[in-house]
Amino acid sequence: MRIWFLSFLLVCFSLPAYAGRPVTPLSSLPLVRRVEEGILRRLSAWRRKAPSQPAAAARQVRFLTPAVPWSSLQHVSAPKTVFPSLALPLDSEGFALGSGFVIRSASGRLYAVSAYHVTGSAGKRASVRLFRPDGRAVDYTGLTVSAGGSFGVNAPDVSLVELPASAGRFVRPLGVSAHPPEEGSLLFMWGRPYDAPGFELAKGLSVESAYGMKIALTRTEDVAYLEGMCGAPVIDENGLVTGIYGGRAGGNEELFAIDARKSLSWLLRNYENGRYEPYTFSVFGYPALELGRGESVGYIAHKTPDGSMLEKIDFPTYREALDAARLENAFVDVRSGDVIEFEVHRGRVFSHVVLFRVP
Numbered sequence: 001m002r003i004w005f006l007s008f009l010l011v012c013f014s015l016p017a018y019a020g021r022p023v024t025p026l027s028s029l030p031l032v033r034r035v036e037e038g039i040l041r042r043l044s045a046w047r048r049k050a051p052s053q054p055a056a057a058a059r060q061v062r063f064l065t066p067a068v069p070w071s072s073l074q075h076v077s078a079p080k081t082v083f084p085s086l087a088l089p090l091d092s093e094g095f096a097l098g099s100g101f102v103i104r105s106a107s108g109r110l111y112a113v114s115a116y117h118v119t120g121s122a123g124k125r126a127s128v129r130l131f132r133p134d135g136r137a138v139d140y141t142g143l144t145v146s147a148g149g150s151f152g153v154n155a156p157d158v159s160l161v162e163l164p165a166s167a168g169r170f171v172r173p174l175g176v177s178a179h180p181p182e183e184g185s186l187l188f189m190w191g192r193p194y195d196a197p198g199f200e201l202a203k204g205l206s207v208e209s210a211y212g213m214k215i216a217l218t219r220t221e222d223v224a225y226l227e228g229m230c231g232a233p234v235i236d237e238n239g240l241v242t243g244i245y246g247g248r249a250g251g252n253e254e255l256f257a258i259d260a261r262k263s264l265s266w267l268l269r270n271y272e273n274g275r276y277e278p279y280t281f282s283v284f285g286y287p288a289l290e291l292g293r294g295e296s297v298g299y300i301a302h303k304t305p306d307g308s309m310l311e312k313i314d315f316p317t318y319r320e321a322l323d324a325a326r327l328e329n330a331f332v333d334v335r336s337g338d339v340i341e342f343e344v345h346r347g348r349v350f351s352h353v354v355l356f357r358v359p
Helices: 002-018 033-050 166-169 260-272 324-330
Strands: 087-090 100-104 110-113 125-131 137-148 157-162 188-193 201-210 214-219 231-236 241-248 254-259 281-283 286-293 297-302 309-314 338-345 349-357
Touching: 087 110, 100 286, 110 166, 137 260, 157 260, 188 241, 241 260, 254 260, 281 324, 286 297, 286 349
Parallel strands: none
Antiparallel strands: 087 100, 087 125, 100 110, 110 157, 125 137, 137 157, 188 201, 188 231, 201 214, 214 254, 231 241, 241 254, 281 286, 297 309, 297 338, 338 349
């Protein structure tokens, strides 16, 4: 009875958006049943996004070599204790473009990690500043971005720069959590704000949701500095990296991080296997869009077979839970024959539009 009442309310509020959309004999269910199915899909998506129960001990992903977690980072007041784990991407004049950190892959290679919108795409020249345990800086210039994702808070906004083997003598690679953070849990991050003299510890980041590639965060404590923190490691209570800070949208209280496990495993497979694995959007299990190198999505639109607009999502700033592998969950009523329209950007500039007809 409750689901029918919700269906009735949703139909009432949805009629303006769906006005003029005929329910043809080809459809096996009337509109109310369709909306009910949409609600059930949403409820199913919410159940799927519920975090799994934490393991007895913290585990990091298998694509990285074992690393000692920052188990007591919450109580650390001096950033020099974490210097060997952090990194700064630099411009040609030695100015920090953002923040970052160090990981080591299972193959033994060292990488500096930062945000894609900070470091750039694969092949771009890069410089990186690392730190010895005593805080002394070591700059590496003339490096090349090894692998890059794409721009946007729902996208793998991450880049990797392979570091010289000599850096292994003093850096302390971080571990990456094998699980997304739980809703309501508190996270923290170390980064280098533009207007601060050194690294800052940002605490009190509460997890709203962790679904797909995006982790949505709310500040529960005052974070004095944010500009320049993009690319910083977002750390869970076990001292493992769970996200990579991507910025803010929708006001100062809405912060976003990129899922570290998903984005880094994708980039490492691309780079260390020597072949590009596209970032794919799927609808009902069917590949709908494969992004090329450096491409991202500007908006996603749901249209009827005749091209009438039903719903449009501004992808880079979309706050709700969205998984590119189950894009149908972003819309209430996706039917066979409908069209999903993708606006594709290269970098931050419009490139082309892709249309996908739902089977």
